[in-house]
Amino acid sequence: MSLILAICTVLVVLLTLLPLSRHPHWIIRGLDFPRLQLGILIAVLLIADYLFLDKQSLQTWLLLSISTFCLIWQLWWIIPYTSLWSKEVKQAKKGSHDDQIIIMTANVLTSNRNADSLIQMVEKHCPDVLVTLESDQWWEDKLNAVEGDMSYAVKCPLDNLYGMHVYSRLPILEHGIAYLVEDDVPSIYAKIKLRSGELVRMHFIHPAPPSPTENPESAERDAELVVVARSVIERDLPVIVTGDLNDVAWSSTTRLFRKISGLLDPRIGRGMFNTFHANYFFMRWPLDHLFHSEHFTLNFIKRLPAFGSDHFPLLTKLTYMPKRAVEQSGIDPDVDDLNRSKEIVNEESVSKENVPKPS
Structure with missing residues (x-):
């Protein structure tokens, strides 16, 4: 023994x-x-x-x-x-509906054919913005059902597990599809107008994971996260970044993303909100994320029920409240973090200039 x-x-x-x-x-x-x-x-x-x-x-x-x-x-x-930690993002106080935004992030699993369950959740929770990951042409055809209420859309159907669609009730004033690191892995940029008239810069990302069936190393994933982080730190508008990062919230790479971008994580002090794997309760991690600038406070963040995918959807409601920005702060980078971020993007020959920005 x-x-x-x-x-x-x-x-x-x-x-x-x-x-x-x-x-x-x-x-x-x-x-x-x-x-x-x-x-x-x-x-x-x-x-x-x-x-x-x-x-x-x-x-x-x-x-x-x-x-x-x-x-x-x-x-x-x-x-x-966990709740043992102090909250990084303040709880939203009663505010105007016009300053609020609800985002649903859902990795649908390309082979999943239970689109009706996702559509029913969209109808129930009425998100202002829906982003789907792994959505191909079949999923695009099924998601046409949500376009009656969400008439603004950016579509990138692919059959390689990296398709992506964004649907919005709020006006999308600008948008773009960019392949930041790998030629077959897209990200979507959108500038969205809240009901109050405020403009929000949004990035939807889904980098490929390090795995024996994808990339043998994490270099590509890390480079995409870091190049987006280096782009959004230079911001004139409030920022939201969401998607399936294929990385856990507590990894050194995701922490580096938070440090370089200056964005906040609403899960800090609230919970892990493990979204993968939906079928195995003993092997779950937070792979689907939402980060935002200090301009927002949090109404709620929650994991929605399974709908046939290997991921649970994530639903987040934020309130634009720039007056409370001084009450919120994330984690700051040191010299080593800055040097590491430069090394990561240089190794993959990517530049923050390739990340779409608001005009």
């Missing part, structure tokens, strides 16, 4: 330390994802150490100390996404 528990401790240490490397291989970057699951396993290991090992042995206390450190390290990353 001592040998088994010692081997388990060595494995836990490896799984904890490997993500500290900036190596972009999918195996290493994938270890950013299951921090909650690893935390639970480490807690079980600690209990087993305490129950089955000789408490008079120095080796026992060494194993306990190592496992405790690993547990604390895993929890350090995920605790901000």
